[in-house]
Amino acid sequence: QKEVEQNSGPLSVPEGAIASLNCTYSDRVSQSFFWYRQYSGKSPELIMSIYSNGDKEDGRFTAQLNKASQYVSLLIRDSQPSDSATYLCAVTNQAGTALIFGKGTTLSVSS
C-alpha cells in the first residue's frame, strides 16, 4: 500500500510567522505532487502543485520537492489567521489516475 505521511499537528504559529508543513511519500515512481487546503466542513481546494525537483513559489506559498528523498514541503510566509485549516499533501498513483492523500496537518495561526 502506497503511503503519504504527514505530521498531524496541530501546528501553531503566530501571525506573521512562517509555517512549514512536511510530507513524505513511499512510491518512488510518483510524478505529481499537490498541496490542498481544507477548511472545516468544506471541500479540499488546491494551493500548490509541483512536478519537478526544487522550489515553486506562488505568492506567500512555496512548495519544495526532493524526489531523491521522497519529500515534499509547503512553506507559508507571513501566516494569517485565515490560513488556519488542514493542509493535505497528495501524490499521484503510479498510473497518474488518482491522488493518494496524507492524513493532513492542522495549522492554527494565532493573531
Next chain:
Amino acid sequence: DTAVSQTPKYLVTQMGNDKSIKCEQNLGHDTMYWYKQDSKKFLKIMFSYNNKELIINETVPNRFSPKSPDKAHLNLHINSLELGDSAVYFCASSQFLAGGESTQYFGPGTRLTVL
C-alpha cells in the same frame, strides 16, 4: 456557476437502506472520481472514471456501485447501508494528463450519516 456539484449535501438514513449520491461537473473534464473522507478526515480514493469507463476501483465493498451516464456525471449508489459507511463523500473531476499533472476539483461533499 458551480464547477462540481453534488446532491444531496446531507443524507441521514437507517442501516440497511439503499441511497444514491449524484455528481455533476461543468468543467468539460474527462475524468471523475469519488473519494471518502472518514471521521478522522482521511481522504481516500474509491473510484475513478475516464470517459465513462471505470479505471480505478479501490478495495471498496461491492455494495458501492458507481455509474457514469456521460462524461459530466458520476453517481454513487450504495446498497444495504452500514454504520461504517458514515462519512463525507467527495466527488472530483479533472482533465486527464500524462503523469497526473492535472488539478482535481472537488465538489462540496455529501455528509452521509447512517443510524
